[in-house]
Amino acid sequence: MTDISDILNYFETIPSLHRSLILVGGITFFWLLEGILPLFNFNYKKWKHAFPNLFFTATTIIINFSLAFLLLNTADWVHVNNFGIINWLPEMPLWLYVLLGILLLDFFGAYLAHFTEHKIKPLWMIHLVHHSDHKVDTTTANRHHPLESVIRFTFTLLGVLVVGTPIAIVMIYQSMSLIFTQFTHANIKISKSLDKILSYVIVSPDMHKVHHHNLLPYTDANYGNIFSIWDRLLGTYMHLDRDKIVYGVDTFPDEAINSSLKELLKQPFQKYKKPTNSPDLVE
Numbered sequence: 001m002t003d004i005s006d007i008l009n010y011f012e013t014i015p016s017l018h019r020s021l022i023l024v025g026g027i028t029f030f031w032l033l034e035g036i037l038p039l040f041n042f043n044y045k046k047w048k049h050a051f052p053n054l055f056f057t058a059t060t061i062i063i064n065f066s067l068a069f070l071l072l073n074t075a076d077w078v079h080v081n082n083f084g085i086i087n088w089l090p091e092m093p094l095w096l097y098v099l100l101g102i103l104l105l106d107f108f109g110a111y112l113a114h115f116t117e118h119k120i121k122p123l124w125m126i127h128l129v130h131h132s133d134h135k136v137d138t139t140t141a142n143r144h145h146p147l148e149s150v151i152r153f154t155f156t157l158l159g160v161l162v163v164g165t166p167i168a169i170v171m172i173y174q175s176m177s178l179i180f181t182q183f184t185h186a187n188i189k190i191s192k193s194l195d196k197i198l199s200y201v202i203v204s205p206d207m208h209k210v211h212h213h214n215l216l217p218y219t220d221a222n223y224g225n226i227f228s229i230w231d232r233l234l235g236t237y238m239h240l241d242r243d244k245i246v247y248g249v250d251t252f253p254d255e256a257i258n259s260s261l262k263e264l265l266k267q268p269f270q271k272y273k274k275p276t277n278s279p280d281l282v283e
Contacts (some may be wrong), residue, residue: 001055004095012168015067019175023061026179030138030186034263039189039242041203042135052261054138056129062140063149071153074160075167084164100167102176102226108159110177110225113152113269118220123151126268131219132258134248138186178200182227184208188238192242203228210240 044047078084086100118129128143144152160170184205198204203224211222221238224231231237248258251273256261 004098008094008168008171011171011179012166014171014175019171020061021205022175022178023057025156026182027057027138027141028180030188035139037189039187039209042137044135047136049135049137049259050139052115052259052264053133053143055261056144056264057139057142058147058150059146060144063146064153067150067153069194070157071160071170072167074157075165075170079166082163082164084160087164098169098172101163101165102173103167103229103263104163105156105159105170105173106224106226107230108162109152109156109173111223111234112226113155114156114223116147117151121272122268125270127274128252129267130250131212132264133266134255135256136185136187136209136247138182141181141185141272145264146257147268152157166283171276176226176255184225185253199228201228201232206242207231207237207239209242209245210238212245212247213240214246214250214253219249261265 004233037104062125078087088098089100092100114127126145126147130140130143131147133143133200134139156170156174159165174258180203185208186205188205190205192206195204195206199207203222205282207222207228208224210218213219218238218240222231223236227236248255252258252267
């Protein structure tokens, strides 16, 4: 019978091929499911819509693999030096140690990174590439400008250092993060009651899609990726009925421009437009 230590041993040396299969398998699974249980019946050419999103998925992979040695070295250092939050706590069962590690990495690598991108003007302009998709589906999950991929990696690296997670927990977290972001962006319809129940523990599809609504204050809510606890604890959770959601950003409404790879690569360098009813962002 497989136990938590067997899982840790596997993820400690998980082959790159297996990590790639998690990504490709997730996209394929949710892509097919979108055709069976669509939330919205988009009138679009799916492959054409997917092209820029898959391009950014590829750049994200390249950047993460190029910088992976930093993650590995940091995780090894905190492990050898018994450094970080989870290593300073009293001794606990292994399953709890792993759970706390993933939970805290989710805060630093996802919630905090995401929250910061919405509050600092230059970072918002970079993150805008993700929000400017008018047809949110599973390919939107990794629609991140290369600059954002570097920013997200930096926050994850900070999380590994502060939390003190060994590489096995880092790999589990990244694998979960990959699947959850594809799940929450996928254009799939599950019952509202089930979605609500899920949202008390994890970020559910409807919960995250509120974040992709084109108007504030909903755009500045529901920042989480895996666990919903951070939004609920920190007061950034909001609900909006799925039928009222309109994707995109109201100050960048041109869908043709927002679907062009060339324009998306230039998007972070456009003139900033303050979102409707937006609180002032940090310069």
